[in-house]
Structure formats: structure tokens, C-alpha cells
């Protein structure tokens with residue numbers, strides 16, 4: 001598995017429009033509809049990132065890249081079912097995980113929210129207890145760990161919130177080993193937490209046994225330049 005991260009920078013509206021010319025019309029429409037400029041940039045950069053990875057890894061030319069979505073909206077690359085990817089964006093970050101088996105990734109910007117209320121409503125009793133049993137200063141952090149782990153599992157399965165959030169439980173032991181438990185059974189998924197930056201949490205979930213530790217940082221300007229060059233070739 002490879003995990004790529006881009007820290008987003010501002011892009012002019014003209015540049016956004018120009019880069020949108022090179023992507024599918026439904027994504028273009030989605031980007032245009034956003035009112036918030038950061039939403040536009042995050043979605044655009046996610047698209048450019050995965051397209052660049054595909055061009056480089058699979059040697060497909062950009063205009064021949066065809067994405068499809070499953071019934072819950074999870075995108076996949078048509079005709080290349082061994083190529084699995086998942087994108088997540090939050091705050092200043094866009095992340096993409098690529099693997100030969102289904103994968104899910106979630107990044108969240110840590111905000112000072114009423115985590116106890118949210119955990120009580122959406123997490124299992126075990127998950128809630130795990131959070132509130134932490135030293136007070138670590139509770140928000142633990143909440144975001146559980147949140148991103150749950151979300152990355154749901155994204156790996158690709159079924160969105162049709163999987164009820166309380167139907168499975170994330171268990172983190174004292175050695176930071178992570179398990180996804182459903183119906184009292186340990187599911188065959190591997191999960192890992194990454195610290196990418198202060199104020200962010202990242203979790204990855206895969207059907208592979210191993211998730212390596214490193215994240216490949218990609219500079220946004222270099223990415224845009226590379227992507228623009230592909231389209232001239």
C-alpha cells in the first residue's frame with residue numbers, strides 16, 4: 001500500500017477552471033457547485049492526485065482514465081479491479097491510499113467539539129468507554145482516533161453509512177493494536193493510525209495484512225505541473 005498526502009495551497013479561480021477542463025464532467029460539475037473555495041481545491045487536488053498516480057503506475061493516458069462508482073458512491077477505476085484507491089480530504093489535507101486490495105482512508109481536522117455527546121450517539125458503548133477512560137487531555141484525540149478508524153473501515157467496505165456506526169466496534173489495546181469487531185468476531189481488516197500534522201488524525205483500513213508506516217508527501221505545485229505536462233503529451 002502507498003499513502004500520498006498533499007497539503008493544499010490556494011489556487012486562483014482561473015487555474016481551477018483550467019484544471020477542471022481535464023477531468024470528467026460530473027467531477028467538474030461537483031467542483032463548480034461548491035461555494036467554499038477550499039472545498040473546490042480539495043476535491044480538485046484529490047482528482048488530480050489519483051489521476052497522476054494512475055498515469056504513472058498504470059501507464060494509462062489521462063483522457064483514457066475511466067472511473068465508476070459502486071452503488072454507495074465509492075469510486076473505482078474501471079477495468080483495473082486490482083487497483084484499489086480511496087481519497088479523503090479535510091482542512092488543509094488531501095490523502096489518497098492505493099493498494100491491491102480494498103482500502104479506506106479518512107483524515108479529519110481535529111476540532112474542539114462536544115465529543116462525548118457525539119460518541120454517545122454514534123459509537124458503541126465499548127468505544128465510548130475507551131474514550132472516557134483516557135486521561136482527560138487525551139480524550140479528544142482518542143475520539144478522533146475512533147472516528148477516523150470507523151470511517152476508514154466504512155470506506156474500505158465501500159458501503160457508506162448503510163453500515164450502521166454502532167454495528168461494529170473499534171478496539172485499541174494497550175499496545176495500540178487495532179481490531180474491528182462485529183457480532184463478537186474479529187474482522188479480517190488491518191487498521192492503522194497516522195499522525196500527519198498537529199491538529200489532524202488519519203486512519204487507514206485495508207484487507208491486506210500489512211500497512212506500512214510511511215506517507216509520501218506530494219507538493220501541490222509540483223503535482224499540478226506534472227499533471228498539466230501529462231495532458232500536453
Ligand SMILES: CC(C)(COP(=O)(O)OP(=O)(O)OC[C@H]1O[C@@H](n2cnc3c(N)ncnc32)[C@H](O)[C@@H]1OP(=O)(O)O)[C@@H](O)C(=O)NCCC(=O)NCCS
Nearest residue numbers: 043046072073074087088089106147150151155158159160
Ligand atoms: C461519503 C463518505 C464515504 C465519506 O465522507 P467524508 O468523511 O465526508 O469524506 P472524505 O473526505 O473522507 O471522503 C470523500 C471521498 O471518499 C470517496 N467516497 C465517496 N463515497 C464513498 C464510499 N461509499 N466509500 C468509500 N469512499 C467513498 C470519494 O473519493 C470522495 O472524494 P470526493 O468527495 O472528492 O469525490 C461517507 O462515509 C459518509 O458520508 N460519512 C459521513 C461521516 C460521518 O458521519 N462519520 C461519523 C463518524 S464515524
